[in-house]
Amino acid sequence: MAIDLAKYDAVLLDLDGTVYHEDHPLPGAVQLIRALQEAGRRFACLSNSAASPLRVMDRLHLMGVDLEPDQIYTAAAAACDYVLEEYARPGRQPRVFNLATESVQEMLQGMVEWVQTAGEPCDVVLAGAPSNVYATEERQRIALQLLRRGSGTALVGLSADRVYPSPRGLEFGSGALCAMLSYAANVQPIFCGKPQPVFFMELCRRLGVSPAGCILIGDNIESDVVGAKAVGMATVLTLSGVTRRRDLQNLPPQLEPDLVVEDLSELI
Numbered sequence: 001m002a003i004d005l006a007k008y009d010a011v012l013l014d015l016d017g018t019v020y021h022e023d024h025p026l027p028g029a030v031q032l033i034r035a036l037q038e039a040g041r042r043f044a045c046l047s048n049s050a051a052s053p054l055r056v057m058d059r060l061h062l063m064g065v066d067l068e069p070d071q072i073y074t075a076a077a078a079a080c081d082y083v084l085e086e087y088a089r090p091g092r093q094p095r096v097f098n099l100a101t102e103s104v105q106e107m108l109q110g111m112v113e114w115v116q117t118a119g120e121p122c123d124v125v126l127a128g129a130p131s132n133v134y135a136t137e138e139r140q141r142i143a144l145q146l147l148r149r150g151s152g153t154a155l156v157g158l159s160a161d162r163v164y165p166s167p168r169g170l171e172f173g174s175g176a177l178c179a180m181l182s183y184a185a186n187v188q189p190i191f192c193g194k195p196q197p198v199f200f201m202e203l204c205r206r207l208g209v210s211p212a213g214c215i216l217i218g219d220n221i222e223s224d225v226v227g228a229k230a231v232g233m234a235t236v237l238t239l240s241g242v243t244r245r246r247d248l249q250n251l252p253p254q255l256e257p258d259l260v261v262e263d264l265s266e267l268i
Contacts, residue, residue, distance in 0.1 A: 003236060003259050005267065009213030011036060012203065012233070015047040015056070017219035017241020018264065022167060025063045026240045028265030033065055035268060042207060048075040048159040048193040048223060050128045050174070052103035073203045075159040075174070075193025076100070079126060080107045081202060082192045083156060087123040095121055099135050099143045099177075100128030100158055118145035124154045127189075129164065130177045140181075147185035155181055159193030161223070165242075194220075195227025204231075215258075217267070219243055225257045234258050236267070 005011050013019055019029040036043045045067065049056060053072035060067055079100075087094035097115040098104055104126060115122045125143045128135060146153045161173030178189040193199055204211050211231040218224025219241025228235050237257035239245060248260065261267060 003215075003234075003267070005036075005041070005215065006039070008215040008234065009042060009209040010204075010207050010215075011041060011043040012214055012216040012228070013043060013045045014216070014218030014220070014224050014241075015045050015049070016165075018217060018224075018238050019045065019065075020060075020063060021241070023059070023062065025065070027263040028268055029263075030064050031268050032264045033067075042209065044071050044073060044203060044207060046073045046194070046199075046203060048161050048164075048174075050074070050076045050101040050103060050132060050158050052107050053077055055103055070206070073199075073206070074103075075199070076103050076128070077107065078199050078202060079156055079158045079192040080104060082190070082198065083108065083124055083126060084111060087154075095123045097122050097125045097139075097143055097146055097153075099132075099139055100126050100174075101132045101134060104128070104158075105134070115146070118142045118149075121151070122146045122153045124156050125181070126156050126158070127178050127181065128158045128174045129161075130172050135177065140177075143181060144184055147181060147187050153187075155185070155187050155189045157189050157191045157193075159223075160189075160191040160196070161193070194223040195230065197227070197231050200227060200231045200233070217264070221247065221251070221255060221257075226255060229254070236261060238263055240264070 053069040056072050094112045096112040157178035158174045160175040162175050163170045164173045182189050211233050215234040216228035217236040219238050225235045235257040236259045240263040
C-alpha cells in the first residue's frame with residue numbers, strides 16, 4: 001500500500017533510526033528530505049535527543065542534509081520550553097538544577113537561575129541520561145537531596161526513554177535515571193519528549209497545523225506510533241531502526257501504524 005504524503009499539512013520525520021543511525025544517513029532519508037524541500041512541503045524533524053536543535057542541525061549538515069533549527073524539535077528543547085513556561089514567576093526566573101546536558105545549559109543560559117548546591121531554593125531538577133556530562137555521581141546525589149527535602153522541587157525528564165543506542169551498545173536513558181530518582185525521592189517525574197502529547201502538540205503549534213493534518217514517520221512503536229496516534233496523527237513505521245517485523249505480530253489494533261515500510265526509500 002502506498003501513501004500520498006502530499007495530502008497532509010505537515011510531515012514529521014523522526015531522526016535516529018529513521019533518518020540516520022549514528023553519523024550515517026539511512027536509505028532514502030536524504031532523498032526524501034530533499035524531495036520535501038523541493039516541493040515546498042511543510043515538514044519537521046523530531047527526536048528524543050538530549051541535544052539542541054542547533055547541534056542536531058550541524059550533525060545533519062555533515063550528512064548532506066541542510067535544515068534550519070526551527071525545522072528540528074528535540075526532547076531537550078521541549079523540556080526547556082516546559083521549564084520556562086511552567087516555573088517562571090513574576091520578577092523571578094525559574095531556579096533549575098541541570099542534571100542533563102550541555103545543550104540544556106546553552107538553551108537556558110540567561111533565562112534561569114542555576115542551582116549548584118543542595119542548600120539552594122530549587123524549582124526543578126532537569127534530568128537526562130546518566131551518561132550526560134552534568135549527571136555525575138556527585139550531581140545525582142545533589143539532585144536526590146533537592147527532591148527529597150519536601151519543598152516542592154519538580155523532577156522533569158527530557159524523555160521517558162528507558163534506553164538508547166550508542167556505539168557501545170544500549171545505554172541507560174533519561175527515563176531510567178528519572179525512575180531511580182522518582183523511587184528514591186518518592187516524587188512523580190514529568191516527561192517532555194516523545195510519546196508525551198505535550199511534545200507533539202507544541203511541535204504542531206510551532207508549525208501552525210493541527211495534529212489531525214500531520215503524518216509522522218518513525219521507527220519506534222512506543223514513542224513514535226503510539227505517541228502520534230494518541231493525538232490523532234497518521235503514522236508510518238519504518239523497519240530501519242529499533243522495530244523488527246516480528247515485533248508487529250499480535251500488535252493491538254490501536255497500536256498498528258497506517259503503513260509499514262522497510263526504509264524511507266519506499267516513500268520517495
